[in-house]
Amino acid sequence: MSVLEDLLTQVRACRICEEHLPLGPRPVVRASTTAKLLVVGQAPGTKVHASGTPWDDQSGKRLRQWLGLDATTFYDASQTAIVPMGFCYPGKGKSGDLPPRPECARHWHQQLLDLLPNIQLTLLIGKYAQDGFLKHAARPTLTETVANWHEYLPHYMPLPHPSPRNQFWLRRHPWFEADAVPALQQLVSDLVKKT
Structure with a gap:
């Protein structure tokens, strides 16, 4: 067993x-030492908690469309690592799911990232991921950070959450799908071998 496989066993x-x-622990994470693309979201929802497959919902369907990837390529851990800010479903809040539990990032992230030497692009999906990775370089709002996506390249690409609940945001900011998504698809295409 490799060092990464051993660490993933510990994480799980x-x-x-x-x-x-509220639903108990079920850490959802995928990684490989050969992965070039890292996807960092917030935390699994109830459907992902049930299936154990990251982005196994409508948000994941839209995310794969944004990336220009089919499910087979997206879920190929040798190409794409999926390490959310929180590994387990955190529970329901007043307006959607609760924030990701902070323990995951504090305890596991650096250990995992240290074992992913080939990552060339990290997708930061949502404010929690952007604040967690960009720190002081993140803008005050998600919209400002995403609007300035080109400033974070070549290492990071900040994205809004692809949730169906974000339809209003996407309608108000048509530049995202007109400008950022085509650039994202090109970046991903250059990194990931489609099957």
Whole structure:
């Protein structure tokens, strides 16, 4: 077993914040030392918690469209690593899911990232991922950060969440799908071998 495989086994057995998880722990993460693309979202929803497959919902369908990837290529861990800010479903809040539990990023992220030497582009999906990775370089709002996506290249590409709940945001900001998505598809195409 490789060092990364051993670490992933530990991550999947993690129970650090079990007492705070309404559906119990089920860490959802995928990675390989050969992956060139890293997808960082916030945390699994209930459907992903049930299936154990990241982005296995309508948000994932839209994300794959934005990336120009079919499901087979997207889920090929040798090409695409999927490491959310929180690995387990955090529970329901007043207006959607609760924020990702902070324990995952604090305890596991650096250990995982250190074992992903080939990552060339990291997609930062949503404000939690943007704040977590960009730190002080993130703008005050998600919209400002995403609008300035080109400033974070070549290492990072900030994105809004592809949730169906974000239809209003996408309608108000047509530049995202007109300008950022084609650029994103080209970047991803250059990195990932489609099957």
